[in-house]
Amino acid sequence: MAAVVVLTCLAALVALAPPWIVGEIVDVVEAGDATMSTVNVLALVLLGFAVAQLVLTRCARYAVHRFGERALARLREEFVGGVLALPTRVAERAGTGDLVTRSTGDVGVVGLTLRNAAPDVFLACVQAAFVFGAIFLLHPLLGACALVGLPLMVWVFRWYLKRAREAYLAEGQANSDVTESMMSTAEGARTVEAFGLRDVRVAEADAAIGRAYRTRVRTLALRSVFFPVSDVANVLPAAVLLVLGGFAYTEGIVSLGAVVAGSLYIWQLTEPIARLHLWLEQLQRSGASFARIKGIEHVAGRPGPVELRSASADADGTAQVPADDRIELIGVRFAYVDGHDVLHGIDLTVEPGEKLAIVGPSGAGKTTLGRLLAGVDVPRAGRVLVGGVPVAHLPPDRREIVLVTQEHHVFMASLRDNVAMAVPGVDDDRLRAALDTVDATWARSLPDGLDTMVGAGGLPLDAAQAQQLALARVLVHDPHTLILDEATSLLDPTTARHAERSLAAVLEGRTVITIAHRLHSAHDADRVAVVEDGRLTELGAHDDLVTADGSYAALWRSWHGGVFRP
Known part of the structure; x- marks a missing residue:
């Protein structure tokens, strides 16, 4: 930035020389003292200053472009990091469309500003300040002429800036809605077709586009006032200087060269001011986009630095390390909407190596409980601890608790990168072993093996293959605790049984918490936790709970069609 400031100031100073030299030539010619050699020397000096200005401006722009690209790269990284640090429920509530618009459209707008608008505006401001100073040095009268349009310029700038930020923020939100x-609609196309919702979705899209259109009309209306008024304010000083300067010359107050130089300076002033006008609208867009990008860091529900440090670090700032793999839930309450708890004072302890099944009716809070155990969400009240440390506040590389659901993402990368992303640099034999363990035999027959590109633009994987890849990814990560929430639900029955048998051998000695939607998983667990209406109502071994003839026994009989099978 120091180089940018120095180069920009030098370029602006050098740009002051040509009009002054032209004025000197006019004065020499008018006085009759001009010779060809004198004019030629002044012309060569003028040419030299013009070349110097070109070189200095080019260097200044190069330096500021490098700064802009680096700042944009950091901004992208911070945005992605900010999104990944959000509580999952917050990111889900924001919606894919909003996050995509922020990470593409808004980042693109800020990038254009950093690369082009910022250097142009900075250079224009420096040039304008130097030119005003040069005109006053020529003659105070000429300087006063240059300031004629300033009040009108200040008014229109203030009027525009007062209204533009809110208008462009609204436009950005409307674009996100579209x-x-x-x-x-695209993701749910089959559902739309199945239920005949085409007209409903089209009407919703039309409404979103209509809102976006109205916000754009609003910003266009602001520009329709700003640009004409600012153009008048920009041209007015040149007209006034020519009239008053000409009169002052005839009265002998100023020289003809000073009037010519002043006119050239005014003309030189219109160019940077025009650039300011041109880029002001971009700066307003960029300000709104920058607020939407950086706003990710201030979303309610995201743990702040103080909360994180106090929860997962000692008083001296040293990061806490879990004492063991024991998981504890103490008075846990959770709400997706304020005032409506879905979990009510859950107390539960899971010992290292234990196999725990969580069962209950649909909507009882089983999946929510699993997300809290994995640290995906943070309880509204109470604590979720692993080894005495809040699990949600541990960094991901030290959490060692993985939630496996039926929803998995295949990244646009090689099969190797997809499986090894949690443990970069792992050897290929371990990757193949993990794939074999989950019966992903199709991976052996791929033409490029582990180098085969999968995901968007590569080999498409069906739901079962994607789930097998996700399970292999977990095995490579090798956590001490696994939380399985319908992890094998998308596999066909034969493949699911193979995967479960293979996983059973790998999971030996680890803590396994299963959100059991099929009760055969509960039958094989060490203990069963029954969740009803957000409360832990029963806890014990399968046989004991069946014998107790409570809620779990009723679920077990219902699962087996009313036939009691211990």
Whole structure:
């Protein structure tokens, strides 16, 4: 930035020389003292300053472009990091469309500003300040002429800036709504077709586009006032200087060269001011986009630095390390909407190496409980601890608790990168072993083996293959605790049984918490926890709970069609 400031100031100073030299030539010619050699020397000096200005401006722009690209790269990284640090429920509530618009459209707008608008605006401001100073040095009268348009310029700038930020923020949100509507319709196309919702989705998209259109009309209306008024304010000083300067010359107050130089300076002033006008609208867009990007860091529900440090670090700032793999839930309450708890004072302890099944009716809070155990969400009240440390506040590389659901993502990368992403640099034999363990035999027959590109633009994987890949990814990560929430639900029965048998051998000695939607998983567990209406109502071994003839026994009989099978 120091180089940018120095180079920009030098370029602006050098740009002051040509108009002054032209004025000198005019004065020499008018006085009759001009010779060809004198004019030629002044012309060569003028040419030299013009070349110097070109070189200095080029260097200044190069330096500021490098700064802009690096700042943009950091901004992208911070945005991705900010999104990944959000509580999952917050990211899900924001919607894919909004996050995509922020990470593409908004980042693109800020990038254009950093690369082009910022250097242009900075250079224009420096040039304008130097030119005003040069005109006053020529003659105070000429300087006063240059300031004629300033009051009108200040008024229109203030009027525009007062209204533009809110208008462009609204436009950005409306664009996000359009993207969200389009993406949700595309992702749910089969559902739309199955239920005949085409007209409903089209109407919703039209409404979103209509809102976006109205916000754009609003910003266009602001520009329709700002640009004409600012153009008048920009041209007015040149007209006034020519009239008053000409009169002052005839009265002998200023020289003809000073009037010519002043006119050239005014003309030189219109160019940077025009650039300011041109880029002001971009700066307003960028300000709104920057607020939407950086706003990720201030979303309610995201743990702040103080909360994180106090929860997962000692008083001296040293990061806490879990004493063991024991998991404890103490008075845990959780709500997706304020004032409506879905979990009510859950107390539960899971010992290292234990196999625990969590069962209960649909909507009882089983999946929510699993997310809290994995540290995906943070309880509204109470604590979820692993080895005495809040699990949600541990860094991911030290959490060692993995939640495996039926929803998995295949990244646009090689099969090797997809499986090894949690443990970069792991050897290929371990990757193949993990794939074999989950019966992903199809991986052996791929033409490029582990180098085969999968995901978007590569080999498409069906739901079962994607789930097998996710399970292999977990095995490579080798956590001490696994939380399985319908982890094998998308596999066909034969493959699911093979995967479960293979996983059983690998999971030996680890803590396994299963969100059991099929009760045969509960039958094989060490203990069964029954969750009803967000409360832990029963806890014990399968046989004991069946004998007790409570809620679990009723679920077990229902699962087996009313036939009692211990």
